[in-house]
Amino acid sequence: MYRAKAEGRHTVRHFSPEMDQALQARRVLALDLERALRMEEFELFYQPIVNIVTEEVIGFEALLRWWHPEQGLILPSEFISLAEEKGFILVLGEWVLRRACRDAAEWPTPLTVSVNLSALQLRSAKLVRTIVHALSESGLAVGRLMLEITESVLLQKDTASTANLAQLKNLGVAIAMDDFGTGYSSLSTLHRFSFDKIKIDRSFVHDLPEGSSAIAIVRSVTSLAKSLGIGVTAEGVETRAQLQLLRAEGCHEAQGYLFGPPRPANELAEILAHRKQWDVAAA
Numbered sequence: 001m002y003r004a005k006a007e008g009r010h011t012v013r014h015f016s017p018e019m020d021q022a023l024q025a026r027r028v029l030a031l032d033l034e035r036a037l038r039m040e041e042f043e044l045f046y047q048p049i050v051n052i053v054t055e056e057v058i059g060f061e062a063l064l065r066w067w068h069p070e071q072g073l074i075l076p077s078e079f080i081s082l083a084e085e086k087g088f089i090l091v092l093g094e095w096v097l098r099r100a101c102r103d104a105a106e107w108p109t110p111l112t113v114s115v116n117l118s119a120l121q122l123r124s125a126k127l128v129r130t131i132v133h134a135l136s137e138s139g140l141a142v143g144r145l146m147l148e149i150t151e152s153v154l155l156q157k158d159t160a161s162t163a164n165l166a167q168l169k170n171l172g173v174a175i176a177m178d179d180f181g182t183g184y185s186s187l188s189t190l191h192r193f194s195f196d197k198i199k200i201d202r203s204f205v206h207d208l209p210e211g212s213s214a215i216a217i218v219r220s221v222t223s224l225a226k227s228l229g230i231g232v233t234a235e236g237v238e239t240r241a242q243l244q245l246l247r248a249e250g251c252h253e254a255q256g257y258l259f260g261p262p263r264p265a266n267e268l269a270e271i272l273a274h275r276k277q278w279d280v281a282a283a
Contacts, residue, residue: 030086032068033079037091041067044099045262048271049114049233049255052247057271059112059146061255062100063262064092084120093121094130101138101145103265107272114146114176119153123160128167142172148199150178151189165193176233181217195230200251202236209245222250 036042046060066074083089097115104113121127135142147168154161165175176197177189181204190198200221207214218234225232234246237256246254260271 026082029079030082033066033083033086033088036066036068037088037095040095041069042092042095043067043264044096044103045264046103046113046268047255047262048259049112049253050259052234052243052251052254055259057111057259058253059114059144060104060107060268061114061148061262062096062103062116064096065262080118084118089118089120090124090126093118094126094134097130097134098137101134101140104144105138105140107268109141110144111272112144112146112174113140114148116148116178117153119161122149122153122164123158124164125160127164128171131168131173132171143174146174146176146197148176148178151180151182154189154193162193169194179235180221190224190228190230197231197233197253198225199233199235199255202256205234205236205242205246205256206238208242215245215249218246218249218251226250 043065045063045065047063048057049059049061050056051058064076064080066076066079068074080089083092100113100115104111107113117127124130131145131147134140135145169175174196175193176199177195178199179201180198182201198221200218204214204217208218209215222232231252232250233253233255234242234251235255237243237246237254237258239258243254243258263271
């Protein structure tokens with residue numbers, strides 16, 4: 001039943017042994033995840049975000065990693081949905097916020113840190129209090145924290161999420177819409193809430209410069225953002241050709257493997273010293 005629901009309603013799926021194996025593996029992973037929270041098996045990696053004109057590092061996005069004692073490194077795509085399903089995401093999300101603020105407080109001003117929020121976090125009555133505490137505890141200036149939310153998080157239009165966003169904006173926390181253009185109501189979402197930044201999804205950047213439709217989308221997004229006074233960050237930038245085209249189209253910031261992969265906090269010293277990640281990556 002759950003497999004049929006996951007693959008689209010009005011669908012029939014017959015039971016198979018593989019389904020039971022997948023279910024058992026998921027159950028074991030859930031137990032491991034609960035243990036990982038107690039044992040603090042998580043770590044934050046940071047990927048640089050650069051000014052697209054100067055290529056100077058202006059901030060980092062915090063990306064969660066799980067060091068499983070038997071399976072090794074596990075990426076968020078494999079466990080975040082499970083954490084949400086089992087109710088672990090609020091505890092895990094609070095840990096991420098506190099650690100990211102603490103790490104960023106050691107970086108030179110005005111480098112920023114971006115942290116992703118899940119739908120459950122955004123609806124939580126503790127969210128604003130958690131963020132205020134993380135900022136106060138770390139000493140990080142409020143203007144150096146950027147929260148990223150996907151468009152799908154706001155589709156339900158619940159009052160708790162809207163109220164939390166309004167309070168965070170009043171505090172001076174910047175808000176970015178992640179994966180822009182992949183949802184169903186990007187324009188209406190922008191109309192309902194004043195974002196500080198929109199991030200062009202990597203799927204559009206990947207097709208640059210050959211894909212004419214991708215160029216048209218990037219051009220439309222940057223034009224829209226300019227008229228609204230919103231910054232634009234392109235995700236998934238991997239080549240110089242992509243970077244040059246994005247620069248020509250008026251994109252403000254870029255992020256991707258062209259400037260380096262996500263790294264642990266203790267490996268950022270060289271980047272922080274030079275602030276020119278391209279030089280480091282090219283070397």
